[in-house]
Amino acid sequence: MTADKxxxxxxxxxxxxxxxxxxxxxxxxxxxxxxxxxxxxxGAREVIKRLVSAVSDSIVQVKSKGxxxxxxxxxxxxxxxxxxxxxxxxxxxxxxxxVPIKEIVAARSGLNTFLINDASAAALGEYCFGAGQxxxxxxxxxxxxxxGGGIIINGELYSGASGCAGEWGHMTxxxxxxxxxxxxxxxxxxxxxxxxxxxxxxxxxxxGESSSIxxxxxxxxxxxxxxxxxxxxxxxxxxxxxxxxxxxxxxxxGLANLVNIFNPELIVIGGGLSKMGNMLLxxxxxxxxxxxxxxxxxxxxIVRARLGSNAGIIGxxxxxxxxxxxxGVRA
Amino acid sequence: MTADKxxxxxxxxxxxxxxxxxxxxxxxxxxxxxxxxxxxxxGAREVIKRLVSAVSDSIVQVKSKGxxxxxxxxxxxxxxxxxxxxxxxxxxxxxxxxVPIKEIVAARSGLNTFLINDASAAALGEYCFGAGQxxxxxxxxxxxxxxGGGIIINGELYSGASGCAGEWGHMTxxxxxxxxxxxxxxxxxxxxxxxxxxxxxxxxxxxGESSSIxxxxxxxxxxxxxxxxxxxxxxxxxxxxxxxxxxxxxxxxGLANLVNIFNPELIVIGGGLSKMGNMLLxxxxxxxxxxxxxxxxxxxxIVRARLGSNAGIIGxxxxxxxxxxxxGVRA
Numbered sequence: 001m002t003a004d005k006x007x008x009x010x011x012x013x014x015x016x017x018x019x020x021x022x023x024x025x026x027x028x029x030x031x032x033x034x035x036x037x038x039x040x041x042x043g044a045r046e047v048i049k050r051l052v053s054a055v056s057d058s059i060v061q062v063k064s065k066g067x068x069x070x071x072x073x074x075x076x077x078x079x080x081x082x083x084x085x086x087x088x089x090x091x092x093x094x095x096x097x098x099v100p101i102k103e104i105v106a107a108r109s110g111l112n113t114f115l116i117n118d119a120s121a122a123a124l125g126e127y128c129f130g131a132g133q134x135x136x137x138x139x140x141x142x143x144x145x146x147x148g149g150g151i152i153i154n155g156e157l158y159s160g161a162s163g164c165a166g167e168w169g170h171m172t173x174x175x176x177x178x179x180x181x182x183x184x185x186x187x188x189x190x191x192x193x194x195x196x197x198x199x200x201x202x203x204x205x206x207x208g209e210s211s212s213i214x215x216x217x218x219x220x221x222x223x224x225x226x227x228x229x230x231x232x233x234x235x236x237x238x239x240x241x242x243x244x245x246x247x248x249x250x251x252x253x254g255l256a257n258l259v260n261i262f263n264p265e266l267i268v269i270g271g272g273l274s275k276m277g278n279m280l281l282x283x284x285x286x287x288x289x290x291x292x293x294x295x296x297x298x299x300x301x302i303v304r305a306r307l308g309s310n311a312g313i314i315g316x317x318x319x320x321x322x323x324x325x326x327x328g329v330r331a
Numbered sequence: 332m333t334a335d336k337x338x339x340x341x342x343x344x345x346x347x348x349x350x351x352x353x354x355x356x357x358x359x360x361x362x363x364x365x366x367x368x369x370x371x372x373x374g375a376r377e378v379i380k381r382l383v384s385a386v387s388d389s390i391v392q393v394k395s396k397g398x399x400x401x402x403x404x405x406x407x408x409x410x411x412x413x414x415x416x417x418x419x420x421x422x423x424x425x426x427x428x429x430v431p432i433k434e435i436v437a438a439r440s441g442l443n444t445f446l447i448n449d450a451s452a453a454a455l456g457e458y459c460f461g462a463g464q465x466x467x468x469x470x471x472x473x474x475x476x477x478x479g480g481g482i483i484i485n486g487e488l489y490s491g492a493s494g495c496a497g498e499w500g501h502m503t504x505x506x507x508x509x510x511x512x513x514x515x516x517x518x519x520x521x522x523x524x525x526x527x528x529x530x531x532x533x534x535x536x537x538x539g540e541s542s543s544i545x546x547x548x549x550x551x552x553x554x555x556x557x558x559x560x561x562x563x564x565x566x567x568x569x570x571x572x573x574x575x576x577x578x579x580x581x582x583x584x585g586l587a588n589l590v591n592i593f594n595p596e597l598i599v600i601g602g603g604l605s606k607m608g609n610m611l612l613x614x615x616x617x618x619x620x621x622x623x624x625x626x627x628x629x630x631x632x633i634v635r636a637r638l639g640s641n642a643g644i645i646g647x648x649x650x651x652x653x654x655x656x657x658x659g660v661r662a
Contacts (some may be wrong), residue, residue: 008407116387137492153484159469160594162630167591172504172584172622184587184622253503256515260498261480261592263491290572291411291503291515295419301495 005065005069009320010058010111013118013312015077016040016052016092017145020309021054023069024063024317028129030310032061040093048092048101052108059109065103071112073316077146082163091181091189092146092169116319117159118142118312120166122305123150124157125315126268130306135266139258140305141168143251144271144281146181150315151262157319163322169193173253191250194226194273198244201229211239231274248280252287257298259292270305277304289312338401340651341389341442344449344643345382346408347371347423348476350641352385354393354400355648359460361641363392371424378424379432383439390440402443403436404647406452408477413494416446422501422512422520423477447650449473449643450492453636454481455488456646457599461637465592466597470589471636472499473584474611475602477512478520482593482647488650500524504584522581525557525604531574532560542570561607579611583618590631592622601636608635 008023008031009049022033031320036054040047040263055072062069078090085102087093089096116124123132123140132138136155142148146168151158159165169189170182175187177197189195199211201224232240255267273280281302288297307314339354354365367385371378382444386403393400409421416433418424422465427429437444448453454471463469467486478500482489500520508517509527518526521527532555536542544563548554548652563571564644586598604611612633619628638645 017644068406079626081626094607153489153509154487156485160627161596162594162626163629164624165592165594167624168588168592168625170591170624171588173506175504175584182624249506253506257499257502258592260501261496261589263493263496263498265492285534292514293420293495293498295410295412295493296491296495296498 004066008062008067009064009317010057010069010072010109011313011320012039012051012074013316014074015118015145015312016090018315019051019054021058022313023058023203024065024313026317026321028125028314028317029311031065031067032058033313035052037196044093044096045127046098046102048099052105055105059111063121066189069111071114071320072109073114073116073320074101074105074122075116075117075118075312075316076101077148079164079167080115080117082115082159085113087115088164089182104192112162113322115163116165116316117148117150118163119148120150120157120159121268121315121319122307122311123152123166123268123315124318125311125313126270127152127157128318129314130311131268131303137262137264138266138268139262139264140268140269140270141255141258143193143269143273145194147254147271161328162202168254168258171254171257173250173257180268181280188250188254192254192269197226197229197247197273199245200246201239202245203280204239209239213240226273230273230279235280244276244279245283248283249287251280252284253291255284255302256288256291256297259288259296263296264300265304267300268305269302270307270311273325303326338400339393339398340648341393341400341403341440342385342644342647342651343382343386343403343405344452344647345369345405346476346643347421350382350385351644352389353641353644354389354398355644356402357648357652359456359648360605361644362396362398362572363389364644365389367557375424375430376426379435383436383660386436386440390442402445402570403440403499404445404447404451404452405432405649406434406447406643406647407432408449409481410495410498411448413446413447413490414569416444418446419495419640420513445654446494446649447647448479448481448495448497450479451481451488451490452646452650453601453638453642454483454497454599454646455645455649456638457556457601457636458483459489459649460645461642462599462634463597468593468595468600469597470593470595471599472586472589473602474600474604476525478524478585478602499585499589502585502588504581504588519581519585523578523585527553528557528560528574528578528604531577533569535574537572539572542630543568544571557604560608561604564610575607575610579614580618582611583615584622587619587628588621590619590627593630594627598633599630599636600633601638601642605635
């Protein structure tokens with residue numbers, strides 16, 4: 001696909017909670033952007049119908065501005081089979097099994113369509129236009145509802161033999177730990193992601209531990225989110241502090257493992273929970289110091305992502321603009 | 332360095348237990364080879380003296396055959412700072428701290444000298460001439476006294492920002508687990524490597540558990556090795572079987588993590604313990620099925636290394652022959 005300054009990519013960041021559909025130019029400029037709730041609980045058929053319709057709207061909008069879409073890119077929060085264009089499974093899209101999303105969107109739109117894992121897309125976005133610029137060996141970790149990742153090696157997105165590399169959210173850190181949405185036990189995600197923090201708070205409060213979290217949500221347990229827990233921790237609530245400290249410790253163990261495995265120049269941390277800032281990152285960095293080898297621990301820089309919630313769509317667009325058949329993506 | 336058919340590389344595989352010094356041609360043919368015990372307990376000074384002398388002998392031998400050494404490559408079981416040519420630390424070379432081994436050997440020999448991590452070298456060897464031929468996204472894991480690894484991505488050795496990538500032996504799998512030689516707790520190596528198996532057997536027998544291992548070593552606890560434990564397990568000894576099963580389970584967890592992180596085409600398993608074969612690998616593969624995502628677990632092939640104890644020296648030679656300044660190694 002050749003980059004044309006005037007042709008945007010229709011870039012979709014399709015997550016378990018919300019979906020962003022945007023038109024993005026090669027220089028990362030966002031021409032149009034809307035977002036809506038994914039409502040994954042309604043099932044794949046309804047979700048895809050909504051997606052196809054949002055993509056159509058975006059195409060119409062782009063054309064009304066005198067531009068022609070260069071293609072469609074979809075960043076999906078799931079384990080993709082890139083060669084088949086399917087979502088094989090997704091811990092945060094319940095019921096999705098081998099959904100041929102690429103084919104469906106391509107058929108409805110008549111445009112070249114590409115799939116990429118959402119965290120890989122965000123990695124590429126941060127590498128091309130964000131916190132990772134100029135760092136050719138970089139890892140990206142998103143700590144959000146779930147935990148995902150993307151790998152840049154020698155200036156290229158590395159996505160593995162079938163397109164699903166970077167799933168360090170599902171690295172086992174406690175073999176007998178709590179069960180994860182993926183079915184495994186003791187995954188990093190089940191110990192440190194947003195949903196794990198929420199679960200821990202709900203469980204412990206149900207067991208009778210007192211916390212100011214109860215007031216923050218007016219006693220409604222289903223309103224407890226990781227953000228609420230973080231707010232309570234910021235105000236010194238004991239239970240919330242313990243839960244955040246535990247998550248930060250596991251995040252640190254996961255990062256220490258990545259430091260020993262990849263010896264990366266840079267780790268970029270994105271996703272909603274990264275907004276907790278030092279409350280989460282300071283103890284995590286301390287764990288890296290304690291657990292990883294000194295040389296790679298000293299070498300790596302750990303920084304927060306810069307593109308915020310646009311990392312995904314910007315990365316998806318970069319992926320489509322830079323994609324070369326049989327060669328993958330050199331950004 | 333240009334490959335010349337008649338010029339061998341002096342290739343050293345320098346491990347915590349033994350050292351191999353060989354002369355290897357570009358086609359991986361071994362012209363000469365000797366090995367000796369490293370005797371790491373005598374300290375860095377003595378160990379290096381012995382190494383320099385063995386390298387000199389090898390050079391003399393090569394010259395006596397009418398050949399001129401193309402350079403020296405040293406594969407070291409340690410965390411290397413490639414840019415400085417130092418061994419920063421090594422869990423299995425006690426007391427080594429920032430030893431400038433590259434400079435010493437280069438000065439004594441007058442030859443271009445290269446350092447590479449021993450497991451990275453073995454990965455490169457298996458990729459160029461062994462079980463990994465034609466698999467451009469491949470991981471290598473050596474399960475031996477310690478556990479190390481090497482990464483081939485897009486047909487290139489990936490060694491990280493400072494040259495020490497692939498240290499998955501020191502990935503934490505049990506945050507409160509037994510202490511590792513590296514100082515950390517619950518590393519894969521401390522749960523599944525040769526020394527961990529030995530330690531577990533000794534500890535449990537000291538606590539009074541009975542085992543036929545005692546007879547195999549004539550009651551001498553210091554003669555217990557992982558090999559002895561494996562032999563006892565093969566004969567159905569209950570304690571030995573339990574210890575091997577536990578190590579295999581942790582090896583499987585480590586591999587499942589790598590499968591989710593790298594989505595590799597191939598994982599090549601080398602090192603002395605890989606000779607246990609299915610006793611170790613079958614349960615480990617089962618764990619991958621249970622813990623990793625289905626797609627990458629189905630994609631990956633897990634095979635035993637083919638070059639045996641020569642993987643290191645063959646890989647070291649390949650590294651030196653293929654090294655391009657500023658570009659690294661494209662094999």
